[in-house]
Amino acid sequence: MTALLELRDICVEVDNKEILHNINLAIPDGEVHALLGPNGSGKTSLMMTVMGFSEYKVTKGQIVFNGQDINELDITERAQMGIGVGQQRPPTISGVKLGQILDFAVSVDPRRNSKADELIDLAEMKAFIRRDVNDGLSGGEIKRSELLQLLITQPRFAMLDEPDSGVDIDAMEVVGSMVNMLFTKDMKHPAKRRAGLLITHTGQILDYVRADKAHIMIEGHLVGSGNPDLILETIIQSGYKACVRCLRERSISQ
Ligand SMILES: Nc1ncnc2c1ncn2[C@@H]1O[C@H](COP(=O)(O)OP(=O)(O)OP(=O)(O)O)[C@@H](O)[C@H]1O
Numbered sequence: 001m002t003a004l005l006e007l008r009d010i011c012v013e014v015d016n017k018e019i020l021h022n023i024n025l026a027i028p029d030g031e032v033h034a035l036l037g038p039n040g041s042g043k044t045s046l047m048m049t050v051m052g053f054s055e056y057k058v059t060k061g062q063i064v065f066n067g068q069d070i071n072e073l074d075i076t077e078r079a080q081m082g083i084g085v086g087q088q089r090p091p092t093i094s095g096v097k098l099g100q101i102l103d104f105a106v107s108v109d110p111r112r113n114s115k116a117d118e119l120i121d122l123a124e125m126k127a128f129i130r131r132d133v134n135d136g137l138s139g140g141e142i143k144r145s146e147l148l149q150l151l152i153t154q155p156r157f158a159m160l161d162e163p164d165s166g167v168d169i170d171a172m173e174v175v176g177s178m179v180n181m182l183f184t185k186d187m188k189h190p191a192k193r194r195a196g197l198l199i200t201h202t203g204q205i206l207d208y209v210r211a212d213k214a215h216i217m218i219e220g221h222l223v224g225s226g227n228p229d230l231i232l233e234t235i236i237q238s239g240y241k242a243c244v245r246c247l248r249e250r251s252i253s254q
């Protein structure tokens with residue numbers, strides 16, 4: 001199967017320091033992959049690199065999206081190709097209201113208007129529409145705001161950075177439904193999915209959203225991939241190092 005997103009042996013530097021080393025990753029269209037790893041292992045950096053944030057410099061290798069080498073494309077061009085992100089710690093944007101961003105998204109494609117009100121209700125974000133983006137929002141509210149913006153723009157390939165962090169159990173139901181909706185191509189046929197990458201520490205989001213495959217990142221290296229449930233179970237019981245040992249012995253890989 002051809003991959004929608006493919007990272008071919010990429011190395012990435014920030015501030016002249018290499019933080020991602022020889023990463024190879026392929027995500028086929030219609031598959032959602034999970035990315036797990038301890039603090040500081042490089043998960044966010046990988047997502048920001050694929051989106052094209054300029055401080056993440058690809059010094060080696062290729063990023064290929066939908067068959068096209070996108071290394072030289074900027075963030076806007078990548079977004080126009082259908083790549084979207086829900087950031088771990090999105091910035092506050094003073095002077096720009098959430099409603100203005102949503103209105104702009106609808107003005108770019110008026111077909112988005114039909115669903116906007118329904119999505120705002122689902123996200124329970126009506127009270128925040130007239131506030132500056134993320135200004136004074138709680139951790140859980142910020143996650144819902146990010147997901148709402150993604151649901152209205154419907155990227156072909158969404159990457160979500162820890163949508164489950166800082167979210168309480170009740171709000172997880174809402175976040176889980178929103179993430180599932182984001183990865184569902186056609187609500188009448190839930191089996192038809194959009195591709196995406198779900199970054200998670202705790203794996204909590206995987207109780208709500210099915211991942212087809214999981215990858216483990218440690219110290220800037222992708223060290224193994226396999227069945228998400230088995231990988232998560234091993235990490236929870238025995239930690240990342242034991243999980244990597246199991247993967248090397250192939251006892252939990254797919
Ligand atoms: N813009 C930056 N400037 C300097 N260092 C950076 C920058 N972005 C990432 N790093 C460094 O790269 C390493 C990987 O960070 P990254 O945020 O990608 O990890 P992470 O796996 O997402 O961690 P967490 O689980 O805590 O979110 C860290 O050592 C971090 O300090």
Ligand SMILES: [Mg+2]
Pocket residue numbers: 043044045088161
């Ligand atoms: Mg991170």
